[in-house]
Amino acid sequence: MTGASSIRRAVFLFLAPALLPILVFFFLPAVAAFAISFTDFDIYSLGDFRNARFVGFKNYIQLFDDTLFWKAMKNTLYYVLVGGPLSVAVSLAAALLVNARLARFRGFFRTVYFAPVVTTLVAVAIVWRYMYHPRFGILNYALNFFGIDPVDWLGDPLWAMPAIILLSVWKGFGYNMIIFVAGLQSIPGELYEAARIDGAGWWQQFKRITLPMLAPTSVFIGIVTMINNFQLFAEPYVMTQGGPVHSTLSIVLLMYEQGFRWWNMGYSAAIAFVLFGIILVVSLAQSKLQKQSAL
Amino acid sequence: MKKSLILGVMVMAAVLTLAPGIWMVSASLMPAGQASSLPPKLFPSQITFEHFVDLFTRLELARYLVNSLVLSISITAISLFLNSMAGYAFAKHRFAGRDRLFRLLVAEMIIPAQVTTLPLFLMLNKVGLINTYAGVLVASMATIYGIFLMRQFSLSIPDSLIEAARMDGASEFKIYWSVILPLSKPILVTLAIFTFMGAWNDFFWPLIVLTDDSMYTLPVALAILSGEHVQDTELMMAGSVLTVLPVLIIFIAMQKAYIEGIMIGSVKG
Secondary structure (H helix, E strand, O other): OOOHHHHHHHHHHHHHHHHHHHHHHHHHHHHHHHHHOOEOOOHHHHHOHHHOOEOOOHHHHHHHHOHHHHHHHHHHHHHHHHHHHHHHHHHHHHHHHHHOOOOOOHHHHHHHHHHHHHOOHHHHHHHHHHHOOOOOOHHHHHHHHOOOOOOOOOOOHHHHHHHHHHHHHHHHHHHHHHHHHHHHHOOOHHHHHHHHHOOOOHHHHHHHHHHHHOHHHHHHHHHHHHHHHOOOOHHHHHHOOOOOOOOOOOHHHHHHHHHHHOOOHHHHHHHHHHHHHHHHHHHHHHHHHHHHHHO | OHHHHHHHHHHHHHHHHHHHHHHHHHHHOOOOOHHHOOOOOOOOOOOOOHHHHHHHHOOOOHHHHHHHHHHHHHHHHHHHHHHHHHHHHHHHOOOOOHHHHHHHHHHHOOOOHHHHHHHHHHHHHHOOOOOOHHHHHHHHOOOHHHHHHHHHHHHOOOHHHHHHHHHOOOOHHHHHHHHHHHHOHHHHHHHHHHHHHHHHHOOHHHHHHOOOOOOOOHHHHHHHHHHHOOOOHHHHHHHHHHHHHHHHHHHHHHHHHHHHHHHHHHHOO
């Protein structure tokens, strides 16, 4: 007979193989990282963990005085606050296009706009690095047709971050476009019909119907994009190594360099937890906003 | 009139979107040095495949290709199996604390993976898993997101099917294997595409855990090589084509399942 106890055993056998690795290789390391952030864990502790000593909030205090950390924070915020909204705006524009009543070959265009999303970030970052070349790059070549002087995209501290933002908008807008299309399709068509009967133009309809109806979708997309953008790493790693003069150094890149290049693991863990704290706050703001927009 | 305006804008946007890819392919086929000439060339004066040959002879990229394939396929197979079992149990079995455990699991999704890398590296270093396939694998052999998706799907499977199988004397594993899995095929396909692409494109963790260059995956190898071969534009473009091509082909072949997966994931994040 298959009794209750055999079912209980089955449940355990179904859950344990998945939950155990998550516990051991994800949850426990996260807890350990928190502990390490209060120690002076470094290359000497690597061989023998007992060499690490508890130092209280020293790492966090040191972070506060570290100009490089603030630089990384500023750069990351720049990327999040400029790159994020730009990316969401392009996604919305693309969604409106492929969803337009008069649009043709929608499936084809949707596929084209989405294609960059699935590509390997490292590979396309290398491609863009060559496209940004001040002399031989096709971007400056194209801009030249419009009479724009060559820009040293990745060599100029002023332009390096905008160059990375441009790449990431190109790489990512297709993803949010798909979610926006779903949002657009859930807006009842009668709303637009009624508006047209009232003589509302395209802009009026967009402002009074589309945007308000898309509010929940936009909040979701905005927050998820923001959280992802806080984790900027591969683009500067491949394209600029954080330069020139640290203008593209991101929080995760700084964390990586402190931890895996200089083996200042205690310090690196503290950086990781500042990142976690920021993401936590943003996520809490999301759940609050989502409850509001659901009312 | 309005129709052709919209089409015009869409075509222009499509050209801009495709331009980097077209240039990548085009430059990978140029004779050495041509991608760095003035004025910049958009298309090769004559097509050559020498850089693709170079990738496999001089750079020994086959090794990295194999690493990437082995890792992506095994991560996909293992995580699909583990996630689907757990998702099914969460959806269809009653046990004390089930909902609380599930909520706790979902709440953990908020932890960014980067936070876990330092201790995970130290842990794997202690047990000698640095620079091994297993070292890469452990970080993604089961995922909360995968369990979440599988649970949502399993909820839609009628209890009566499971009860009937139980009446027939089928074991719990047999029910999972021959009732639940076949019914879950659509979500399994979606999750498989997501997982494979994610593993193939992954960079941060393989970069950390694979320290010996014979173990590199394609993205890691490409990132390192691109630092050493800055001048070899055409060669690097060939490497990029090789890295991007597999995921692009999978996407084009399976895009319906892929795009549906995004919708499921975005309904309740």
